[in-house]
Amino acid sequence: MTAPYDPDDREKVVAKLPAALRQELKVRAAQLGVDIKDAVTEGIHSWRADPSPRPQVDTSGGTSFSTYVPTGLYGAFKDDCKSRSLAFNQGLAQAIRLWIDNHPSPGRRAPRPTGARRIIFGNQKGGVGKTATAAGTAQALAEAGYRVLLVDFDPQGHMTRQLGYAMLEIDAPSLAKYMLGEAKGQVRDLLVPIEDGPFGGRLFLLPACKDAFLLDAKLATSRNIRIKETALEKALEPLEKEFDYIVVDCPPSLGFSMDTALYFVRTRDGEDKKASGIVIVVLAEDSSADAYDMLFDQIQDLSEDMNVEITMIGFVVNMYDSRKGYIATSSLDSWKKIGDPPVIAVMPERKEQRESVRLKQPLLAYEPDCEQSEIMRTIAREISQ
Known part of the structure; x- marks a missing residue:
């Protein structure tokens, strides 16, 4: 309008x-x-x-x-x-x-001919709020009427537990086992619906598994040299026509798991450059800048080695508090000055997010009117443009 x-x-x-x-x-x-x-x-x-x-x-x-x-x-x-x-x-x-x-609801959207849009949330540094931001953005996309799959790709399983679900047992089928070709049956059998809030059966979780810590080592020793980059894509391929978005919470590492996640969101043939990519969650402090430098190098190396294009959608500066003074404000200015990728959201630290995690409820169901929920919707709008 x-x-x-x-x-x-x-x-x-x-x-x-x-x-x-x-x-x-x-x-x-x-x-x-x-x-x-x-x-x-x-x-x-x-x-x-x-x-x-x-x-x-x-x-x-x-x-x-x-x-x-x-x-x-x-x-x-x-x-x-x-x-x-x-x-x-x-x-x-x-x-x-x-x-x-x-202004009636647009209703159920037709599947995209090129499959789901793929968004990963990543940063080599842990503790930046990557998991909460990935989960909140997925909730906002589902709230907006999209069919969304939320993948807990972090072996620590914080997202799975924060949403109130159990991690998959080490001897059970899991995403890691499908990636390594060690599981039978359908990967969709692992999905659990997140029914809380205004998600209307549109939001699903693929839980983390206790064996995911072994994934990097197994990818490294695989005889198939290409499995290192294509494993996640091949495992999730059967689900792509069923969802509008696949949102992945990545591990805080620069290992083979991150390589396969980055390859998953590369720009595919016939796909708009902004359709898929990585959202980088950072803090307004120097350690996040150091971590971003390492992630940037990994993205550039993979892009050159595989001859692919990987879109960096933007930064989310998380847990920002201007009362911390010069360190916070000058760091935020530094993130904004990068320009490409842009800062797409500045997220303050608020109690509602911590409360929702404590109660094991989705943020947008627990406190849909809070400032953090509104910013999650802003991120979702940026992604869905």
Whole structure:
């Protein structure tokens, strides 16, 4: 939607709205790739343009909701609500309901002819929040209506456990065994649905396995020289037509497992350069910069050795806190100055993420309105462009 106003000239609007309506607005906006503030602005304009009475919206149990609308619109809208003998909360609820009704869900998307878009989250340095960011982005993509497979490719299995699932046993079929040609049956039999929240059966997890620590060593000693790069792709190939996105949480290493993940997201023949690639999760500190230098070298070496192109989608600067002073702010500036890849999100550290992990619930189901959830949606929109 093209806004007929300066997008920076806005004022804050605060109201109390029921959780169900807020959630429906967030999901529909995500499905259509529209910023919530623009959706609310359009809904208000449509509501003001049609003075006929509208059905009452149940606003009981409403909690705080805030967004930004063009300067001056807030006051004019409040005056309209008053002239129609409506409480402001009811008027805003009607405007949002009108926008939702005028913008139906796009429904089930047809499979892409080139298969799922493939996104990996990586960094050689551990403890940067890579797992939480991968999981949250996958949830946001599923919330937006895409079919998403979330792959826990880290042998530590943090994602699997944080979402409340058990790791696969060492003697059971696993992704690692499929990669090495040691498993029978179908890899789809390993998938578990994540039913929490507004995912509607669109989000699935391929859990980690306790034998994944052996994967690098086995790839290194394989007689098939090409299996080192193609193993992950071959294992997941049967699933590609079933999903719009395959999101992979990579191990914090530069070994053969990371090589095979990078090869998996290379730009394929006939595929847009931005369709697949790697999102690099970093902190606003020097150790992340050192880790990125090593990852960058690995990407360049693999690209040259295999004659492939690997897109670096962008950085997510995680757990950012400007109160840490010069180290944090100057480091953030340094990430932004790189330019290519760009910084696509700056994620503050908030308690909601830690709470959701403690409770073993997806972040967007546990606290869909928190700042971190909104930023996960922003990352998802950047990826899905």
